[in-house]
Amino acid sequence: MMNSKRSNGTIDIIIVEDNALLRAEVSAYLQRVGMAVRTAECGAELDQLLAEAPTDVVVLDLGLPAEDGTVIAQRLRDLYPAMGIVMVTARGQVAERVLGYATGADIYLVKPVDYSELEAAIRAILRGRTDQTATSSADDPAAAQQTLWRLDTHARSLTAPSGETVTLTHTETDILSCLCEAAGQTVSRAVITARLGRDATISNHRSVDQIVSRLRRKIASRTNSEVTLRSAYGHGYYLAQTILEN
Known part of the structure; x- marks a missing residue:
């Protein structure tokens, strides 16, 4: 199992979101609840961060420039099967949610998302992956x-x-x-x-x-x-x- 928790037990998160304001807000909230957060604007930046160090959970927007989030999710699931993936998107149709789960999402949240719900989703994924x-x-x-x-x-x-x-x-x-x-x-x-x-x-x-x-x-x-x-x-x-x- 992928386990990138630091020696003090901190949960490591990567947020992939091209909206700078939203990215900063989500990052600030997750840091306030004790998580270690890195951020990326696109799939290429995410790949660079993962090359530097693994992560516990990726919080992934779908409407990203250059590479759609579902494509990124499928690549992550292939390469890092134990990594948690939370999709956060404005796409709320049933067919879109089904596609999200089919391409690798553990949890699919539709914007606007309450940050406490996002925190709960992350912790739920990690509980499920406890070795x-x-x-x-x-x-x-x-x-x-x-x-x-x-x-x-x-x-x-x-x-x-x-x-x-x-x-x-x-x-x-x-x-x-x-x-x-x-x-x-x-x-x-x-x-x-x-x-x-x-x-x-x-x-x-x-x-x-x-x-x-x-x-x-x-x-x-x-x-x-x-x-x-x-x-x-x-x-x-x-x-x-x-x-x-x-």
Whole structure:
């Protein structure tokens, strides 16, 4: 999980808003409630800030110059799957909200937004992303190990935290191993296809999608639970929870 909270527990926020007055007002409010805030006017400035240091949550306007906020959100979700994204926009139609969530928003707020509601949205996202495994590990490492999925590449099996084991094919094992090595980052279909020793063709990319879909169903049916194997829209796949590989 991305965790850019500073050593004193401060939440790090990046505001992306081209209206200078609004940007300053939002920044001032979030700083007053104890958050560390950086600001950007556009997607290019946001990229520069993220290259300098990660963040916990991006507060993203959609009507930005040069690059629309939905495009930026989709790129962020591909590159930083654990990052929180709050879209703040005047676009309030149902279809526009659906598009916002489809392209990566965790929460979609329509202007004018009460700043206390924005603060609550940010804190809600971070509560949802709290890494319970890390907390358990600090208290009892052995207990934390038992709450994780485990991939045995030699036996070609995946064991759920509850103890049920799923037998995997060579291909399923290779895909999960590839995703484990990425440690939560998105792995493109091209990379997965290459890992399987196949050419990067559209048909092979679709084959990967079919294998992943069957794998999800297999795991759910045989363990009565789901490993969080998620798709990054239009790009590839990532693991949103830890799988220990051995």
